[in-house]
Amino acid sequence: MQESIGTLVVAGVGLIGGSFALGLKRAGRVGHVIGVGRSPENLRRALELGVVDEVAQDIAAVAGRADLVLLATPVGQMGALMQALSTTLAPHAIVTDAGSTKGDVVALMRAHLAPHLARCVPAHPIAGSDLSGATAAQYGLYENRKVVLTPLAETDSDACNTVGALWQACGARIERLAPLEHDAIFAAVSHLPHLLAFAYVDMIARKPNAARCFDFAATGFRDFTRIAGSHPEMWRDIALANREALLDELATYRATLEQLEAAVSTGDSARLTETFDTARAARVAWN
Ligand code: TYR
Numbered sequence: 001m002q003e004s005i006g007t008l009v010v011a012g013v014g015l016i017g018g019s020f021a022l023g024l025k026r027a028g029r030v031g032h033v034i035g036v037g038r039s040p041e042n043l044r045r046a047l048e049l050g051v052v053d054e055v056a057q058d059i060a061a062v063a064g065r066a067d068l069v070l071l072a073t074p075v076g077q078m079g080a081l082m083q084a085l086s087t088t089l090a091p092h093a094i095v096t097d098a099g100s101t102k103g104d105v106v107a108l109m110r111a112h113l114a115p116h117l118a119r120c121v122p123a124h125p126i127a128g129s130d131l132s133g134a135t136a137a138q139y140g141l142y143e144n145r146k147v148v149l150t151p152l153a154e155t156d157s158d159a160c161n162t163v164g165a166l167w168q169a170c171g172a173r174i175e176r177l178a179p180l181e182h183d184a185i186f187a188a189v190s191h192l193p194h195l196l197a198f199a200y201v202d203m204i205a206r207k208p209n210a211a212r213c214f215d216f217a218a219t220g221f222r223d224f225t226r227i228a229g230s231h232p233e234m235w236r237d238i239a240l241a242n243r244e245a246l247l248d249e250l251a252t253y254r255a256t257l258e259q260l261e262a263a264v265s266t267g268d269s270a271r272l273t274e275t276f277d278t279a280r281a282a283r284v285a286w287n
Pocket of ligand 1: 126190
């Protein structure tokens, strides 16, 4: 297992990839960071801010120098990146990712990096915010956050432990899950609420009196909708990548809403109280 790495290639130098690079730099665990991305403007800022030491627009041009590649783009771009990597990667190089979905990333690794699976470590840092881009990157983002690893049967323990150690150097705690369980859990506690927040704000924005509504919206609105300010492309890709689990959660949520709708319409106060009591107790216990 390596405690530190020579050259890190980060594809997607945003909040997540940028904060990983910064965390490793502060911990003295990385020698050189190459940032790869589609936006020259974002890469320029990443360089200026010292998040990366060098930039490139084409991952194939720099992947051969990588000891570790972190894919931190929206998951919809990861297949093409893996394909571009596959021919140039050094045999020892580790490939990991920061995608919010894991079943699709595992399948993409199998499809594009078949000869390299021993060095593939699918991962999901449970951290972030509604902010995005290199300017949002920060040193302490992963302090006391969970990072879930979903290694393949083929992943060697050296690669897995190295990735774990690097996240720990950023302050994170390592957990392991099977990809299927991972995707079911995050459909419920992350992907569904993001979809709901987007749907709800979209609904309000389309009202004829939207401006008046936003004018009077206050704390409850802010708390419920912060995540509707998240990166649209990232969340589109997550919704499509985890579609089955997300559809299950949506169906359950719809049924729950319909029950509440019936309770409101029939004036079933016992039903409303029961739902609110259960929810409140669970939420208070979680906090
Ligand atoms: N969007 C979440 C927030 O604003 C952060 C997050 C997003 C965490 C995606 C994990 C993840 O997969 O709090």
